[in-house]
Amino acid sequence: MNRVLGDKRAILVLLGPALLVYSLVMLAPMLWSLGYTMFSGSVITGFSWAGTKNFSTLLHDPAARAALVFTLKYAVVVTVGQVAVGYLLSLLYVFFLRRASGLIRTLVFFPVVLPTVAVALLFQKFFEFAPQTGPVNSLLEALGMHGVDWFGSAGTAFVVIAVMDIWRSMGFYAVLLYAGLVDIPEEVLESARIDGASGTRLVRSIVLPLSLPVLVSSIIFSINGTLKVFDSIYALTGGGPGSGSTPLTLLMYRTSFFYGDYGYGATIAFGLTLLSLVVTLFIFRANRRDVTEA
């Protein structure tokens, strides 16, 4: 039997193609990309040796610093927003809507599967200032305030980006965290209620600690996505105004394909990979220590 299930030829036939495609199209390019960090130029202009120049540029480039700051700001705000709103929603589902939550859960989840480009264009029109006054500015005007040119400055553009990405994905985190909350045994909640815990106290002392593992994996998942944000910002603001909303991914894209500098582009991509690795490990570690202390 083990002779059959350990058949080398069968393993090769089953595993070989996937491993081959994966190695050729993902692993090899990754290593190749690391090699690019020591060159400058592009496939069209040809490459020349650059040594560690790209790395020293990365450390002193004001555009890279601005992009790093934007990436971190976006990642922190949107991760906290997604997970916090998602958690509130999941509490709403479990403790207030209970059985009736199915329809609302499905509805709030829907934007998750919508094409990012479509949602971004929708928000562009929704927050429009001129020539058509979009619903948001119309509402502001109806309330006696002035309309805002949302995409006219980096600060307000950031607000729209954050609102859009939280709107788009809160339903996802709500469902993820909902699954964690449903797993909390009813007896635990019941005995806490008998002991007199209710409302916020119940959430803080019982529900929150017990759903911490799901919460942490949500945060890790979310921060990994937000550090790599590209689609939504590219489609919504294109990184503008100027380069006021340009994250590292977009800077990498521009450097490589608009300015034809593959070497520096690859260096930025490498920096980004390192950043998400470090952040993930950091959250992982911080969380593990908490658990052992408790």
Added chain:
Amino acid sequence: MTTTTVATRRGPAPARTHRSTRRHLRRIPLYILVTLLLVVMVYPLVWILLGSFKTQDEFLNNPTWALPHSFFNVSNYGDAWSSIALYLRNSVLAVFPALALVIVLGTAAGYALEVMVFRGRSRVLMVFLAGIMIPGQMILLPLFTVYFKLHLNSTLWPLIITYTATGLPLTVFMMATYFRSIPREVFEASTLDGASAIRSFWSIGFPMMRSAVFTIALVQFFFLWNDLLIALTFTTQDDLRTVQVGLLNFTGQFGTVDYGPTFAAICINMLLVLGLYIFMNQRVMRGLSAGAVKG
């Protein structure tokens, strides 16, 4: 209303009615909150749908929340469709072959890594897993170089190949997890009956995984269909654009000038997904969150 009529007829009821009214009163902020939530989620979508029936004149002269004059004004859709149709075709031609490859290769690899016995299989699984972490930007430049050198840039092959590879890590990992839940005895029995390893994969493993395969296909479909980065990088010609890249370009062309067709194009892109979601929403939600927890 009905509770009051019941209350007048029965003796002990008033107290109960009183309590339940109070309970309902206490829950009013909550109802408002839920209503607000629904408005925030649904209104943008309804607004864009209503807009797709409006004429340019209505866009510029009527308030933005006004209903369209006529729901039978589908000329916007005609305008949008004439350019979106090609993009849709490209998306279909790039996504579905890649999807089929991802499923077949990924399921076979998941089976090999979980059911078959050989040294180093957990290490191979880890190698696949590492692919989930790699940002797309890390592989774009070398791939672009290769596709350029091979003159594949004027075809859809770069998209099919790249989509297949980027879809594999999650698929392999999820399939391995699903195969773990099937008792080993099933495969051992089939080998005792004389089936080869590949035969028991095709005749036993794959059919048993039908539901899981369908879920993963659905999840991967959304990832690939909604992709922007890869399509943007590897399609350099207008007639090769996928629907997402095409839509971005579309607003560049009509954008501020012509609202109706833009709104209609956004709606076409959304309605397709909506159609799929209406029938499969439970499966989609389960599949996507399973992929997240494990990823």
